[in-house]
Amino acid sequence: MPKKQNINSSRRNFLAGSATVAGAAAAASVMPISIANANHTAADAKGLPSWTSWKKRSALIIHSDKGMETHRDAIGESVITPLRHVYIRNNMPTMSDAQIGNRNNWKLKVEGVKNPKTYTLAQLKQLAQRTEATVLQCSGNGRGFFAHKPRGSQWETGAAANLIWTGCPVSAIVKDCGGVVSGAKFMTSAGADMPKELDPKKALVERSVPIKAHKDALVAWEVNGVAIPNSHGGPLRMITPGYFGINNVKHIGKLAFTAKESSVKYMKSSYRISPIGKKGSQYPSCWEMPVKSWITSPLKSAKSGNVVVSGVAMGGTRKASSIKVSVDGGKSWKSAKFTGPDMGKFAWRRFVFETKLKPGTYKIVSKASAGGKSQPKLRMENRRGYLHNGWLDHGVDVTVS
Ligand SMILES: Nc1nc2c(c(=O)[nH]1)N[C@H]1C(S)=C(S)[C@@H](COP(=O)(O)O)O[C@H]1N2
Ligand SMILES: [Mo]
Numbered sequence: 001m002p003k004k005q006n007i008n009s010s011r012r013n014f015l016a017g018s019a020t021v022a023g024a025a026a027a028a029s030v031m032p033i034s035i036a037n038a039n040h041t042a043a044d045a046k047g048l049p050s051w052t053s054w055k056k057r058s059a060l061i062i063h064s065d066k067g068m069e070t071h072r073d074a075i076g077e078s079v080i081t082p083l084r085h086v087y088i089r090n091n092m093p094t095m096s097d098a099q100i101g102n103r104n105n106w107k108l109k110v111e112g113v114k115n116p117k118t119y120t121l122a123q124l125k126q127l128a129q130r131t132e133a134t135v136l137q138c139s140g141n142g143r144g145f146f147a148h149k150p151r152g153s154q155w156e157t158g159a160a161a162n163l164i165w166t167g168c169p170v171s172a173i174v175k176d177c178g179g180v181v182s183g184a185k186f187m188t189s190a191g192a193d194m195p196k197e198l199d200p201k202k203a204l205v206e207r208s209v210p211i212k213a214h215k216d217a218l219v220a221w222e223v224n225g226v227a228i229p230n231s232h233g234g235p236l237r238m239i240t241p242g243y244f245g246i247n248n249v250k251h252i253g254k255l256a257f258t259a260k261e262s263s264v265k266y267m268k269s270s271y272r273i274s275p276i277g278k279k280g281s282q283y284p285s286c287w288e289m290p291v292k293s294w295i296t297s298p299l300k301s302a303k304s305g306n307v308v309v310s311g312v313a314m315g316g317t318r319k320a321s322s323i324k325v326s327v328d329g330g331k332s333w334k335s336a337k338f339t340g341p342d343m344g345k346f347a348w349r350r351f352v353f354e355t356k357l358k359p360g361t362y363k364i365v366s367k368a369s370a371g372g373k374s375q376p377k378l379r380m381e382n383r384r385g386y387l388h389n390g391w392l393d394h395g396v397d398v399t400v401s
Helices: 007-015 021-028 121-127 170-176 211-215
Strands: 060-064 067-070 107-111 117-120 130-137 160-169 186-191 206-210 218-223 237-239 252-258 292-297 305-314 320-326 337-339 349-357 360-370 396-400
Touching: 107 121, 117 121, 121 160, 121 170, 121 218, 160 170, 160 237, 170 211, 170 218, 170 252, 186 211, 206 211, 237 252, 292 320, 292 360, 305 320, 305 360, 320 349, 349 360
Parallel strands: 107 252
Antiparallel strands: 060 067, 107 117, 130 160, 160 218, 186 206, 186 252, 218 237, 292 305, 305 349, 320 360, 337 349, 360 396
8 A cells, every 4th residue: 555644734834934825825735645546537637727637636736827836745756757747837828739730740940040941840850869858947946935935936846857858959950950150149949839919028938048058958849758748848849958947948939049148028037036126137047957956755754763765866957976865954964875767967866865763853954966066055045036956945844753
C-alpha cells in the first residue's frame, strides 16, 4: 500500500509563514494525494479548467485560471516529472486544437538570418533532431516565501519541472538559413497565442535572450515522449536550457535574430529584477536560472531512527556539482548523494541523505553548488519576487516521533 501523508495539515503548517490570500486559497484547494495512484480518471480532473482537464487534479494547487503549481510532494521520486503533474503558467490563453490546426503544418518564420525562411513543423523534423532534459521553472517560483507579498501567483516550490524535450536545434536552423545577420545580439521568440484583438505591445509573448543561448536552444515538438500538449505550448515550443520559464516561448510562430531586445511589455517591463518599490527596463531580465535545491520528503513528520531525506538540485546553466543537507537549520552541513541518472547539466538531479534522528523537531535545509557558486542563505529581495534560491526559506520543519 502506498503510504499517504496528511498533506492538508502539512500545507497549512508550511504556509504559516506566508499568510496571503492566494496562499490561503491554495491551502484550501489541497487534497490528500498519493502519487503512486496515478490512474487517469474523470474524477481525477474534477475542478480543473477544461483546457487542462487531462492533468491530475490532486497533484496540483490551483492559483488562478492562468496558474497551477505542482504540490511539493508530487514531482515524483524519479528524475523526470510526470506530465500530468507539471505546473502551468499562462500569460495568454492556451491555444485550442481549432486554432492550431494540423500540427505538421504549423509554421515557424525565421528572421534575422542571411536567408530568411518559413518552416513547417514537418520540415523541421526533417532538418535535425536533438533531445535535451531541462528544468522548466517560472521566474517567480518561490515568490510565496517573500515577506512583502509581491503581486502574482504565490508559488512555493512547484512552478518547476524536469522534462525531456525533443526538437530541432536552433543552431541547425541558423546553419540552414546561412547564418545570422551581422549585428545580431539577441535571439527573439514570439508566441502565436496572442488573441488578435489585443495590442501586441501589451499582449504579445515575445522574449529576447542573449544570442549565445541559441547554441543550446531547441524548437521542440515532443515532451516526455509525447507531442507537446497545447497547454504546454504545442505544437512547437522554444526551449532555452538553463533559462527561466518565460523565455521558453510556447506556440512559437516566429524566431528572429535581432540587434535589440523586443520592445513588448513582456520583455521591457515584466520579468525585470528590480528593488522593492522600483521598476523599469534598466533592471536585469529573468534569464539564466541560479543554482537551487529543495527537499521533497519528509515535509512534516517522520518516524525516529533511519530517516531518508530526499529532494532535487539544479544548477541552471551549469552542472549541479554538490549538495549538502543540514538537519539543524544550517548550523552543520553534511554531503548528500545524487541518485538516479544524470540527465545532463540542464536537468535537475535527485538527491538523498540518510540520517539517524531521535524524536524531536528539526529544521531540514539543503544547499546545492554549481559552477563554484552555492545557494545563498537568504532570498534576494526584489519587487516581483523573482529568482528565489535562498536555502533558509526552502527548508522544512519536521517533527520526528
Ligand atoms: N507563448 C507563451 N509562452 C509562454 C507563456 C505564455 O503565456 N505564452 N508563459 C511563460 C511562463 S511565465 C512560463 S513560467 C512558462 C510556463 O510553461 P508551462 O505552462 O508549460 O509550465 O511558459 C512561458 N512561455
Ligand atoms: Mo513564469
